[in-house]
Amino acid sequence: xxxxQKNGSTVAIFRLxxxxxxxxxxxxxxxxxxIIGVDLNTNRFEEAKKFRVTEFVKLQDHKRPVQEISS
Numbered sequence: 001x002x003x004x005q006k007n008g009s010t011v012a013i014f015r016l017x018x019x020x021x022x023x024x025x026x027x028x029x030x031x032x033x034x035i036i037g038v039d040l041n042t043n044r045f046e047e048a049k050k051f052r053v054t055e056f057v058k059l060q061d062h063k064r065p066v067q068e069i070s071s
Contacts, residue, residue, distance in 0.1 A: 010034040013053065016044040024051040 011027045013020055016039045027035050037045065037053040045056045 008033045010036065012036040012038055012057075014038045016041075016048045016053070021048060021051050024048070024053050028052050 009032055011023075011032045011034070013023045013027070013035065016037045020037075020039075024035050024037075034055065035053050036055045036057060037048045038057045038059060039045070040059050042056075042058050045053075048056070
């Protein structure tokens, strides 16, 4: 869910399934310039590119909590 975002800001979308892929469009319309997709299933990354997700994080590549990765 998008909340208090500003034009040009960054948004991360967790889980790029059917519902998760609706979020990038909302983010783009709201003016986000950096849309990061986060998922365990890397097969979803190619489909997410069609929805203008600009970057991807494969959770298996990180041993630290997501709060540390995103800061």
